[in-house]
Amino acid sequence: MATDVNGAAEQSGGLVFHPMDQFIIKPLFGDGGVGIFTVTNITLWMAITVLATIALLVLGSSSRSTIPTRMQSIAELAYGFIRKMVEDVAGRDALPYFPYIMTIFMFVVMANFVGLLPGAFTSTSHIGVTAVLALLVFFSVTIIGFVKHGAGFLSLFWISAAPLPLRPILALIEVISYFVRPVSHSIRLAGNMMAGHAVMKVFAAFAPMIIISTGIGLVVTPLSILAIAAIYALEVLVAFIQAYVFTILTCVYLKDALHPAH
Amino acid sequence: MATETAAATGGQASPIALEEAGICVDSHGGAIGLPQLCPDWMGNQIFWLAVTLVIIFFVLSRIALPRIAAVLAERQGTITNDIAAAEDLKVKASEAEAAYDKALADARSDAQAIVAQTKADIKADLDAAMAKADAEIAAKTAEGEKAIAEIRAGALDAVKEVAKDTAREIVAAMGGQADAKTVNAAVTSQMKG
Known part of the structure; x- marks a missing residue:
């Protein structure tokens, strides 16, 4: 029904809202279905993410100069930022895990920013992508915790600072919250990215109003263009902040695994 | 294949029914429901994500991170060396200042010694000259007195x-x-x- 309405609206020249179409995964070549190994738009934009990361961190630092170029200082800034985050949040003994956390941060931040290019596909807006990242963190952290502390890792759930009668209840809450972590970790990132991009598309759909009705369009079209610009600016902020949040939460979880006692 | 199914059933069935049937794209290529939740596409995302993460991890851990770490360490070394060199230069400068001060003080005391010496010499010369002049004056006076006496005696005789x-x-x-x-x-x- 809705599809018919949409089709009719397109034919009659009304406003067309397809805010979720930007998240559709399509094969890059041909019209076939999407199998596991099909080269799709997600492949293309993940490849662009990888190339952007290489351009910044590898090509940017290729001169190895003591007085850095602009690119090199951004690369050094990213390096110092995440390294300091790992050291401050998870402790010095977390530094061996720094390359893994840097990988997660560079992927998320680059995917977020690359996704902001007009017409781009945002891989981090897919819950499948962020859930894999979050589960990766969840399982690694849990395994690290048990390998380093054995059964002592369970003291994470047994809060010795609380009064004894409360401890079983708190332990239950802690266990639940521990298992909810990957859910909130992944939905936070995907939800933020999806919402921002969908809102931009909705505002964009209002922009052709001036073609349909000049009177209303004179007000609505400039407002919607202004709103797109404002949301875009907000999204630039969100792109970085969500990458930062995702990474710092990873560090916090890693800290729990390395130092389980409260 | 999802598209084909959608095209086959599209137009008639409700979007909710289509979504429940696991169809993600309608006959016009629009999304049905949340594309993020489309089960057909999950495997593809996960596979390419794994590939991407492995590539980024190897590029970072093999090339980028060691290189940036080396650059930062080298810069730290350079800064430390430069600060040490600056400290050396500072010490040298203060040594030079001390030497200069010492030379100045020496020169000043030398100058004072020379002044004192010169003063003493001049005084000695002056004293000698005064003594000589006094003696000459005394001689002249005696001569004059004698001449006066002679004149006086001459005058008495006359x-x-x-x-x-x-x-x-x-x-x-x-x-x-x-x-x-x-x-x-x-x-x-x-x-x-």
């Missing part, structure tokens, strides 16, 4: 002579026979008186 002559002439003028010896003796006794 007065005696003149007095004798005058007395003789006066005696002769008064008609007396003046014996020169008597007159002279008289005059001499008068003058002594």
Whole structure:
């Protein structure tokens, strides 16, 4: 029904809202279905993410100069930022895990920013992508915790600072919250990215109003263009902040695994 | 395949029914429901994500991170060296300042010694000159006194002579026979008186 309405609206020249179409995964070549190994738009934009990361961190630092170029200082800034985050949040003994956390941060931040290019596909807006990242963190952290502390890792759930009668209840809450972590970790990132991009598309759909009705369009079209610009600016902020949040939460979880006692 | 199913059933079935049937794209290529939740696409996302993460991880851990770490360490080394060099230079500068101050103080004390020496020399010369001048003055004074005494003695003799002559002439003028010896003796006794 809705599809018919949409089709009719397109034919009659009304406003067309397809805010979720930007998240559709399509094969890059041909019209076939999407199998596991099909080269799709997600492949293309993940490849662009990888190339952007290489351009910044590898090509940017290729001169190895003591007085850095602009690119090199951004690369050094990213390096110092995440390294300091790992050291401050998870402790010095977390530094061996720094390359893994840097990988997660560079992927998320680059995917977020690359996704902001007009017409781009945002891989981090897919819950499948962020859930894999979050589960990766969840399982690694849990395994690290048990390998380093054995059964002592369970003291994470047994809060010795609380009064004894409360401890079983708190332990239950802690266990639940521990298992909810990957859910909130992944939905936070995907939800933020999806919402921002969908809102931009909705505002964009209002922009052709001036073609349909000049009177209303004179007000609505400039407002919607202004709103797109404002949301875009907000999204630039969100792109970085969500990458930062995702990474710092990873560090916090890693800290729990390395130092389980409260 | 999802598209084909959608095209086959599209148009008639409700979007909710289509979504429940696992169809993600309608006959116009629009999304049905949340594309994020489409089960057909999950495997593809996960596979390419895994590939991407592995590539990024190897690029970072093999090339980028060691290189940036080396650059940062090198810069830290350079800064440390530069600070050490600056400290050295500072020490050298303060040494040079101390040496300069010392040289200045030495020069000043030398100058004072030279001034004192010169003053002493000048005083000695002056004293000698004064003594010489005093001696000369004394000699001249003595000479002058002697000359005055001579003149004074000369003048007394002349007065005696003149007095004798005058007395003789006066005696002769008064008609007396003046014996020169008597007159002279008289005059001499008068003058002594």
